[in-house]
Structure formats: C-alpha cells, structure tokens
Amino acid sequence: MPRSDVGVVAALVFSDWRQIGSTADALQAAGYTWRGVAVWHKPIARPQPGRLRQECEFILWGSNGAMVPGNQPVYLPGHFPGSQPRGNTRVHITQKPVEVMQQLVRIVPQGGTVLDIFAGSGTTDAAALLEDRGFIGIEQSAVYAQSARDRLPLIAPHAAV
Numbered sequence: 001m002p003r004s005d006v007g008v009v010a011a012l013v014f015s016d017w018r019q020i021g022s023t024a025d026a027l028q029a030a031g032y033t034w035r036g037v038a039v040w041h042k043p044i045a046r047p048q049p050g051r052l053r054q055e056c057e058f059i060l061w062g063s064n065g066a067m068v069p070g071n072q073p074v075y076l077p078g079h080f081p082g083s084q085p086r087g088n089t090r091v092h093i094t095q096k097p098v099e100v101m102q103q104l105v106r107i108v109p110q111g112g113t114v115l116d117i118f119a120g121s122g123t124t125d126a127a128a129l130l131e132d133r134g135f136i137g138i139e140q141s142a143v144y145a146q147s148a149r150d151r152l153p154l155i156a157p158h159a160a161v
Contacts, residue, residue: 008065010107014040014096015058023060032062040100044083059104074106091121091147098155101127108133122148126155
C-alpha cells in the first residue's frame with residue numbers, strides 16, 4: 001500500500017488505448033484501487049487514411065483508500081473535450097489543455113496539493129494554481145522544467161510561484 005501522510009491519494013494517469021491494460025495493472029500493483037476510466041476527447045485530431053481517427057486518450061484513475069467527498073463534493077464528468085495547444089502555444093509533445101487539467105485537479109480538495117511527476121510544460125501545475133490547489137512538479141528535462149517555470153506566471157499570474 002502506498003504510504004501517504006496526507007490521507008487518501010487519487011492517481012490520474014493518461015494513456016492511449018494500447019496501454020490501458022498495463023496502466024490499470026500498474027495502478028493496482030502500486031496499491032491503488034482502480035476506480036474507472038474517463039475520456040479526453042481531442043476534437044482536432046489528425047485523420048488517418050483507412051483507420052479510425054485516434055481522437056481520444058483515456059484517463060485511468062484510482063485511489064489508495066475510500067474517496068470521501070466531505071462537505072463540498074465535486075462532481076466531475078467522465079468526458080473532457082479539449083484540443084491540444086497548437087503553434088507557438090504548444091511547448092511539449094504531450095501538452096494538455098489547461099481547461100481539461102483545471103477540471104481534473106478538482107479531484108484534489110481545495111487547498112490540497114497536486115503531485116505532477118511528469119510536469120513537462122507545467123500545464124497541470126498551472127491548473128492547480130488556477131483552482132486554488134498547491135502543486136509539486138517534477139520534471140527530468142532541465143529545458144522543460146525551465147519552460148514550466150516561465151509559463152506558470154503567464155497562465156496563473158495571480159499565484160506566487
């Protein structure tokens with residue numbers, strides 16, 4: 001069972017259709033109860049000749065204990081539409097839309113902390129700040145870590161980073 005000094009921890013993991021099985025297995029092997037799958041629908045997806053358009057990614061989620069909603073429960077949809085940033089606004093190959101991530105970080109109680117172990121361009125971290133959550137962002141690439149530091153005040157100017 002994962003150790004947590006902060007209580008119940010929810011884990012949300014993005015996956016394409018090919019990794020759903022192994023991602024679910026990894027969540028459970030880490031001691032999480034697999035709670036379900038949500039869909040990120042990307043309306044502007046590249047068509048592929050002779051194939052179905054791959055315009056969805058899946059968000060597998062689980063928790064290491066019972067999800068107790070408290071006095072202010074959140075009701076999240078199971079379908080999150082939003083296109084990946086394009087052009088100069090796209091900093092990272094797997095960059096997510098801020099609007100999608102703002103909804104997803106609401107699974108963390110207000111005032112709580114979002115742990116982003118693949119911070120990339122900092123979109124999840126900015127979404128956490130916009131939704132009055134703290135964040136811990138971890139990024140292996142110094143280039144992307146600097147990009148995230150540069151983007152945070154632009155996306156969430158009210159938040160001190």
